[in-house]
Amino acid sequence: MDRCLPPLELASAVPGIAWPALPGPSGAALLAILFQLEQTQWWPAERLRLAQRRQLAALLAHARDHVPFWRGRLPQDWPDPADEAAWEATWQAVPILRREDIQAAEASEALLADALPPGHGEYREIFTSGSTGRPIRAVRSQLWELVWSAFTIRDHLWHRRDLAGTLAVIRESGAGKAMYPEGDTADGWGFSSAALFETGRLVSLNVTTPVAQQLDWLVRRDPDYLLSHPSILARLATASREAGLRLPRLRQVVAISETLRPEARAAIEAAWGVPVVDVYSSREAGYLALQCPDHPHFHIQSEGLRLEVVDEDGQPCAPGETGRVLVTPLHNLAMPLIRYDIGDAAEAGAPCPCGRGLPVLRRILGRRQNMLRLPNGERRWPLLSSSDIGALLAAAPPVLQHQVIQTAADRLHVRLAVARPLGPAEEEAVAAWARAKFGEAFAVAVQAMPELPRTAAGKFEDFVCQVAEDAEAGSGSGGLA
Template structure:
């Protein structure tokens, strides 16, 4: 039985490592560690917790947090060990222009959201000449943070982006290093392994499948849980802390591509739209064995030359001469979890 000192049991739901829904039982002690790592994240970032924290994310009560009002609370979250400023939250189903208008009224000093939302929002502000001077720092969550998202947030709001890595099932796994963009595994919360296809532990510079054992959830212990992400292992941390280092998270193992020649490959989408600031959003769909569709949300259609450049880049990133089709959309839907998927396969 769960020790009484570990608190009450509650359930969380996740898309899991395979995309199939997962239900996990967690204890009050797990929630306490979640709050502790959240506080460490804010302290490492140098956040002033007396100021206003804003978030655009999925809410259980979507109607209550919907545009134009969102919801406002007196604190950054329940259970914080000390007083904080207020928080304001908007459900992520608001349109990009509505998000920008809401932020101009709510005036948060910190903004938390998905990288895909942050990128679209920052590009919208740049295109429309919208200034949001209250925003001092940006926090990202739930999706892979690409370098171009950091860049466009700097351009739009002169705000740095701080990342963390967590899952509903395991809690926090890693926080961004205070001195760099590295992610540092939190050893007080999890035991993490990074394994190659043969099961060998990866060294610095190698990419491995992430395996995590949470250390405090006795309500439903997860032993060597396959998170479902690939990550590049780092060497020493820039801040000098003796933690395991993640140089970058590449994304979901289920997005591994099996090429028509039988080889497997994990495409790298980082900086793929460098120089394409008129592209607001993209998604790549594998429609057939040798055919990819690139869905685009744009401010103007691509020229033939631009489509040609993207075709070359996609073939280079996928390491195969796929047939590429470009389609244009007003909006690309998110997954039921609220996350945005860069790649979907209808073949594998």
């Protein structure tokens, strides 16, 4: 595979110096991190784990001394980071941090550090999207944002993007911004690259724009790169194919915020003839894993966080096993999140043949909250294969997009975005499809509409479970539906 990078133009911050460029203080710090990331990605796994434990030791000492929530919850004495077995045994004894713990600590600010070490900058407040029901408030430092920028640029470099090109973004935006027909235009790709690189234009459109208008805007803007949610990208790809419209300059598509299903990736790549690159991140924890430049699986960004995939007993999952995702950002001393359960499930992977020592996630399955609950209490992942999608379209050809909502232990509500109203026979065929896929014991209601609603953050889930945990009949297993 061609590993040659496109030409990169550094931005000079020193008056009178155009070339070679000299970045300002933040750009120089960013360049220092990127230089190290270029080396550390090739380190053996053992060396990465040791370096990570050294940084975790610093984070834990700070949390114990400066964060009220963690006082008394963390051991006073930790083994030497070089003693992996003893260190890991102590680490496994740290209680898992849950979303409700963060919410309970918000009023008292018990999770906030009373001071930051020199060089970490100011506190910065953000809110998560609230896709699990209620947003949480997170606080991070300026230094943490610098690390965020480094991983943003790593993703650009790994996937050999030409930063001089035009990047089109369709996602949530502030009121009055990025509205159709023109959207919004900025001179650079955003704060992550502004301190270091000269980049092309960033054009953006609000995610709430109807698909037909999104496609019209996209064709007029004719970008080199397109970034959006997988559900938006899949709808755009279908609309583009059906209208016979091409994006002649498009080189790559980047999927964010939602789980990218294999069938959506295949449809997008087939429609536009360009690769799709997936990004796994969260607002409160940053970049979790980036797609390998040479394979469809993901590399955990171990220089920025510790990510664990654990089973129901809290034990590490082996390659091929599925478990819940725990994250510990390494550099956010403003609000340390230690062994934070972000609510997702993923499949651990084997070491990558690309040679990088960074651990692998083979698949990201999505939010555990949205697992299917069967009437007998069993839980399954409601994954739809290409043949499942084909069967749905055969049952109701006008379907443009689908969403299945489990409203009770024995009830499903199938919502469909359609090109025309469905007939009674088509509705019954969809209900039969749902029972065949998810279980004959379910009562199925079918609702057709022009567009399916999104969350306030513009996200979309193809399966939503509204059944409370205490409504389940038992714990069950975690198979695939």
